Amino acid sequence: MTSSHDPTVTDPELYSVVFENDRVRVLEYRDLPGDRTHPHRHPDTVMVTLSAFRRRVSDGDRAVDVEMPAGVVRWVGAQEHSGHNVGDSPTHGIFVELKEPGAGVAGGVLGPQS
Template sequence: MSDDPAVTNPEFYSVVFENDRVRVLEYLDQPGDRTAPHSHPDSVMITLSAFVRRISAAGQEVRVELPAGQARWLDAQQHAGENIGDTRTHSIFVELKEPKPGAETAAVLGPRR
């Protein structure tokens, strides 16, 4: 079973660009929409709209509220998400295809600066 978000939730994720080093996804949902569990490699997330979401993985949940126009780092992770706000979520993910150099570290759930 694939954990690629473009496969698990093609109604929300679409591939807008891809080459041998990066893949760019567009994400768009409405209030109340939920994603199936999926994974992202190390990525940069750019918010095109303000939103409030709940991200969950392995019994852990975080609330994410971001304004439009933010660029945030997203450690490689597997999670599911839910739009818990009253606006749509519209974001771009720039997924890196090259592995992180050095030792493995614990990922932070959700975006961070």
């Protein structure tokens, strides 16, 4: 991933690295209602919602509104997007980004879930 697409570079006030080794990078994400992220990229990732949230995830001119309760663990396939907290509460989540290439399974917030 180029640094220009790394969420800790595009939005360092929202994303922070809490753990990293040669196989995974773990990011913590926190935002407030109305906050937006710049376009960034995630590799294949496991997302853990620590708070409920409502947000709009966009990739170019395609947008999806996503509402999630706290305590959900979800697979998110590699993707590039930007986000907007359209809810009335802060977002808090953990992203476990895999460094090994996947087996070609696509999907995620903007695509099929598994």
